[in-house]
Amino acid sequence: MLKNLKFATAAIALGGVLPIWGFAATPGAAGTTQTPAAAGALVSVKPSAEYTEDPLRSTPATWVSNCPKYRFCTTQVGSTGRNIGFQFYRCAEYALTNWGVNGNSYRLVYNNQNVTVNYLNQRHGVVDSTGPWKSDVVNFKPIWYISLCN
Incomplete structure (x- = not known):
């Protein structure tokens, strides 16, 4: 129940709805697969994340809410x-x-661990943070680094 309350708070922060980013089906013959309208920027992280799911098999909100214990989870377009x-x-x-840079x-994010996650700018200054066992909505546009050490 508390987890649902956290995500309801995140929905309010985003204007009442959690965003679901999708793509339009390609017009044409029945049975064709869906493709994106236009290619965007390649998203990456170094060192590599401990687990990456590409593409997601569920909505971003569902995927983040199922973040395993002792993990920090988020999604990107x-x-x-x-x-x-x-x-x-x-x-x-x-x-x-x-x-x-792609989409919203x-x-x-869901920080399902016992450390604070710090979001850092280009000069490694702390812009924002998410405390232990908390969910949050983060603007990743100005974020260049994340740190899970404190």
């Missing part, structure tokens, strides 16, 4: 317009490339 899920757990500073830069 990839270059194909599909959502990618990322899970982190190591004490490391991760360099983010093109996070927040505001993304739901």
Whole structure:
């Protein structure tokens, strides 16, 4: 129940709805697969996330809400317009490339671990943070790094 309350709070922060980013079906013959309207920027992280799901098999909100214990989870819109899920757990500073540039830069995160996650700018200054065992909505556009060490 408390987890649902956290995500309801995140929905309110996003104007009452959690965003679901999708793509339009390609017009044509019946049975064709869906493809994105246009290619975007390639999204990456170094060192690699401990787990990546590309593309997501569920909505971003559902995927983040199912974040395993002792992980930090979030999603990004990839270059194909599909959502990618990322899970982190190591004490490391991760360099983010093109996070927040495809689709909506505001993304739901869930810090399901006992450390604070810091969001850092280009000069490694702390822009924002998410405390232990908390969900949040983060604008990834100005974020260049995330740190799971404190």
